[in-house]
Amino acid sequence: MTTESRVRSPRRERTRERLLDAAFDVFAELGVQGASIEAVCEAAGFTRGAFYSNFASKEELFLALMDREKRRHLATLEQFAQRLDPAEVRSPEGIRTVLRSVLAAVGPHPDAERRWCVMSAEFELLALRDPSVAAGYLAEQRALKDELAATISRLLDALGLRFVVEPRTAVDLLLAAYAEASRAVLLGAPDDEGPNARIEQLVDVLLAPRQPAK
Amino acid sequence: MTTESRVRSPRRERTRERLLDAAFDVFAELGVQGASIEAVCEAAGFTRGAFYSNFASKEELFLALMDREKRRHLATLEQFAQRLDPAEVRSPEGIRTVLRSVLAAVGPHPDAERRWCVMSAEFELLALRDPSVAAGYLAEQRALKDELAATISRLLDALGLRFVVEPRTAVDLLLAAYAEASRAVLLGAPDDEGPNARIEQLVDVLLAPRQPAK
Incomplete structure (x- = not known):
């Protein structure tokens, strides 16, 4: 494609x-x-x-939609990265502040994301039920995660940070937490259960300075 | 109920x-x-x-099914905990070995879990679409997570371990990773992408000795 x-x-x-x-x-x-x-x-x-x-089909159309949504999120992330100053992320508190802004830009949002979240959940269900849909869905998901891992690694590197696990694993865990948080918000979980706060805590345990502290 | x-x-x-x-x-x-x-x-x-x-309704029936599945998983976990020896989990490698056995017992499994995973995904979608289903679904999910957090905290405590984040947050992150891993397996992700390996790495970064090492 x-x-x-x-x-x-x-x-x-x-x-x-x-x-x-x-x-x-x-x-x-x-x-x-x-x-x-x-x-x-x-x-x-x-x-x-x-x-x-x-x-070729409705399924291919949906995969193209997924691809477009992915590109938009990656573009937002790249724009964000360009405005970042490594000095801002020297402390854990600095990292958290930056992360909060990132989540405010691309994070789960009840209104804007509701329709996308619901149709993604439906398409995932169709893929779970139909192996011929699953293959394309899995390939698109894998491409998304690989690109996201590459983008975030480059970004972290520029900031003097690294993941304590493989970048691809970190992206898997972050996307899983993100999907879960989006769904919780849409299901009506009260704000004080803080879905975003959980993503912040996950990032907290996944990130470390590039040079381990001595 | x-x-x-x-x-x-x-x-x-x-x-x-x-x-x-x-x-x-x-x-x-x-x-x-x-x-x-x-x-x-x-x-x-x-x-x-x-x-x-x-x-009262098909939705209540499904919530009762969720409740029963939850009780089965918690019972498996409890049985597992009773057989554990704190000496086995003194080292990170020991923790990993134990965790692998836990995942083998309750982890994503292509055959046994396929039907449950697919129908849970469908019910979640119905809840995302219908606020009257969402309320019950969210309450059931919250009860599951609270019980799981209590069970795992008690288990960790007996083993001289603790989560580095709030237990409830750890459970949220673990369940999100577990759901994602189950779905990846069902979608046909090859074994070498190791969904279980990702849960292991997550547990790795979430766990610490109860007394921080000096």
Whole structure:
């Protein structure tokens, strides 16, 4: 998909983006399983032909949505990293302050994330039930985690920090905690149970200075 | 529900257990949403009257299933704890060995857990979509985590160990990692990505001797 994306014309890219925008709304309204390709085409104002010249199936469309969401989160993280000053993260308290800002930027948020969180949970369920969906889902998840691990490692390195476990393990644990925290917020867990506070504590135990203290 | 359970007669208890067993099979086959109360009654060999004298709704039935699964896992953990010798966990390597056995006993397992994992994911989705389901689901999840935190804290205490974060936070993080690992296994993640290995590493960073080393 990545190779293909490099050769897309601007017009084709716009068609694709409109189909993705429409899919997001239609999936949120009708559920991934309940939504038909026709409904997505209608909402986007395109024919089925335009759809199939971009996506082979509804599942491929959803994976492309996941890919787009991932790129947006990674871009937010990169922008954040560029504004960071290594001096800010010299102390554990400094790290926590920075982390709180990161979570405020990309963290679980009841309104903005609700629709995405619910449709992701549904797609994960479809993948758990159907091995032909599972393969693509797992590959997309793995690509996301690898990119995230690379981005965060580069960021930590610039800040003189490191994970005390493998970066890929740290990302797995952080994403699991993040997904759980997002769902808790959406289920209505009171703020004082602090889903974000738990991610902060996890980061706290996962991070260390690059040079172990003597 | 707990108060009520204390006064259940043995016959009523058997009816309830048979309804729960039947529900497990029917939910696994038809999905929680797709399963009707009639189908559960038929599989159990009971009338709707028997059902409604035990459960107010399909959602309450599922919450009772969650409660039963939780009690089974806690019982396994307790049995395990009773066989443990504090001398086994004096070193980080000893802790890891014990943890591996615990995970082998209660950890994500592709065959035994598949049906439960899939139906839990579906129920979580139903809760995310429906606030009236969310309240009960959240309460059940909270009760599970509180009990688990109490059980594990008692166990760690007997072993001269402690969590470096609040026990309830540790349990949240461990359960999130456990759910993620279970799903990865079911989605077909290869063994060398070691979902269990990640839980081990998480436990590694979360545990410390009760008296900090001097």
